[in-house]
Amino acid sequence: xxxxxxxxxxxxxxxxxxxxxxxxxxxxxxxxxxxxxxxxxxxxxxxxxxxxxxxxxxxxxxxxxxxxxxxxxxxxxxxxxxxxxxxxxxxxxxxxxxxxxxxxxxxxxxxxxxxxxxxxxxxxxxxxxxxxxxxxxxxxxxxxxxxxxxxxxxxxxxxxxxxxxxxxxxxxx
Numbered sequence: 001x002x003x004x005x006x007x008x009x010x011x012x013x014x015x016x017x018x019x020x021x022x023x024x025x026x027x028x029x030x031x032x033x034x035x036x037x038x039x040x041x042x043x044x045x046x047x048x049x050x051x052x053x054x055x056x057x058x059x060x061x062x063x064x065x066x067x068x069x070x071x072x073x074x075x076x077x078x079x080x081x082x083x084x085x086x087x088x089x090x091x092x093x094x095x096x097x098x099x100x101x102x103x104x105x106x107x108x109x110x111x112x113x114x115x116x117x118x119x120x121x122x123x124x125x126x127x128x129x130x131x132x133x134x135x136x137x138x139x140x141x142x143x144x145x146x147x148x149x150x151x152x153x154x155x156x157x158x159x160x161x162x163x164x165x166x167x168x169x170x171x172x173x
Contacts, residue, residue, distance in 0.1 A: 001099040007120035008106050010160035011128065012064070012099065017155050018138040018148040019065040026095040030060040038062075038093045041071040051144045062098045065136070071101075078104035106132075125156045 001009055020028045027034040031049075035042035045057035059068040066074075075082070075091035078101040083090045091097070109115045112131055119128050129152060133141035140149035148155070 001096075001103060004103045005107065005117050006163035007117050007160065008103055010156055010163045011106060011116070011120060012102055013159040013163075014152055014156040015102075015132070015136055015139070016063045017159075018146060018152055019060075019136060020063050021148065025063040026098060028062070028065075030058040030065065035061060038095070040090050041066070041068045041075075041093045043068045053143075062093060063095070064098060064102050066098075066102075070135070074105050075101055078108075120160075125153045129153070 022028045031046040042061045079091045129139045130141040133139045137144045138146045
């Protein structure tokens with residue numbers, strides 16, 4: 001993603017490292033298969049094979065593994081370019097829109113009960129990860145971890161350095 005807050009972009013890359021660390025993160029479904037159509041959220045329900053939700057199914061998809069219910073709650077608020085057809089509004093799930101919607105969502109202090117960009121600027125990545133863990137359980141403070149969870153603060157620092165080193169033309173802050 002170009003533009004936007006480099007601290008939020010670094011957070012997004014950190015979430016992606018934990019949630020969709022694959023060669024094709026924008027189309028990956030829960031379980032590792034890839035969706036072929038991103039004109040909207042894929043809404044493909046995949047059975048969870050282990051962990052506390054074993055036996056249920058997940059519609060998690062894309063770089064940030066957003067479930068369809070969450071996408072349809074946040075897209076109307078943050079999607080910059082929904083398409084309209086008669087009475088139907090479509091919120092494209094193409095890569096650029098996944099990034100824009102998640103960037104705007106993470107930047108909205110009303111949603112998270114805290115100013116995430118400010119906390120990140122204060123170096124409080126662990127506080128941010130803990131706050132976001134109910135949404136992204138792999139961040140280390142939720143109901144399940146993964147092999148990346150403990151490394152996420154270090155990953156964040158590394159990608160933040162990269163984001164800040166990119167010149168940040170057009171970045172906020």
